[in-house]
Amino acid sequence: MKKRVVVTGMGVVSALGNEINEFWNSIKSGKCGITSVSSFDVSNMTTKVAAEIKDFDPTLYIDKKEAKRMDRFSQFALAASKMAVDNSGLEVDKVDKYRFGVVVGSGIGGIQTFEDQHDILRDKGPGRVSPFFIPMMISNMASGRIAIQFGARGFNECVVTACATSTNAIGDAFKVIQRGDADVIITGGSEASITPIAFAGFCSMKAMSTTEDPALACRPFDADRNGFVMGEGAGILVVEELEHAIKRGANILAEVVGYGCTNDAYHITAPDPEGESGARCMKMAMDDAGLTPEDVNYINAHGTSTEFNDKFESSAIKTVFGDHAYKLPVSSTKSMTGHLLGAAGAVEAIITILSIREGFLPPTINYKTPDPECDLDYVPNQGRKTNIDCALSNSLGFGGHNATIALKKYPL
């Protein structure tokens, strides 16, 4: 029989706070974490804003020497993991080590380290490239570091599916526990790609908003949206087999009930205008969970604020939900957090779980001008109270990746 899987701990590092309550209060009140970029000069770049974390001190969570040997994305991941494990009340030395896993991804990995070491290669030669360059830069190092930190010797992998990364990570972790191969998995994603070369690359793709006012740059589903706004940080969840969680008296935050994963097989970066694979992905998660369209009370959309994403995602939702789509609140919390790329799905899963627990729909802020092609209820500008039993969270990534997880109130 399939095992049931629940979430028992959550941790977040973001521009809206490095503590769950502070973060959730910001989201509920519609606070925007986007500001002018301050960590490097953007005067000659087309995008000027990002959801930067200004005050992150890794030594609050990590030994100083170890922190120096980690890229920022691993520091974020480790900090959020510690918060999530604390939040779960898990006594790690009592968990069966080989049934304790980690599935944490990053869309891009240690790109600041890559830039720094490339400068050294160019200026000082290969003999000065750090022996820590490779272990700091590779994307799987967050998963490796977390395993070392908690002695987790079981199932371990790093998912890399661009902006779908951490929804895929949570989905994979869910399936591993469901089929009986682990009791507890630390899962989610981390990203620290607000660096000159990553920023320049996204600017060249014309993918990011060119609006200079940070408060107005990210406008998901609005007719005047003009690109996404990059964020950074990490979202980490402790997922656990239900009986394991009950036995240790854990505080159960929500149940993971379904997972869908498809690919557009269409274009390297542009979403398929037909949106068929995106729709199939949501349907797959709902079928996996045994949900009808009417069972779903909220969708945390990918909602990047790009012209194509928001239009095609809205149309995919209508394909799956039919008439119910118009009664189904759909919001993009990226309007507040920015787009955390590989960490986005996990941060949004956390928001979705908090929404379910509190019966509160988080808003899409900066919504002013309706777009006839985006005609759903996007919970514009103000959050509102409502009962949420089941919700979906969507993530879509370059490479045509689609991922959806279904989350349910526990106990229902």
Add this chain to the structure above:
Amino acid sequence: MFEKVKKIIVEQLGVEEEEISMESSFIDDLGADSLDIVELIMALEEEFDLEIPDSEAEKISTVGDIVDYIKSNS
């Protein structure tokens, strides 16, 4: 010179200055691993403007070994 070396070791290995003596072993006393030692040697080469060949670097195990090498080669 020992003072200069000490400063670099403190910076590279994140240890306290008081922990470092000529007899300290990088691995056993100062908690370094093989990658730490490679990076430390790079920092010393930079500071003292010298090249320590791999064959010599492999022989270094204590702070004294480093100090002696630098004394006789700079």
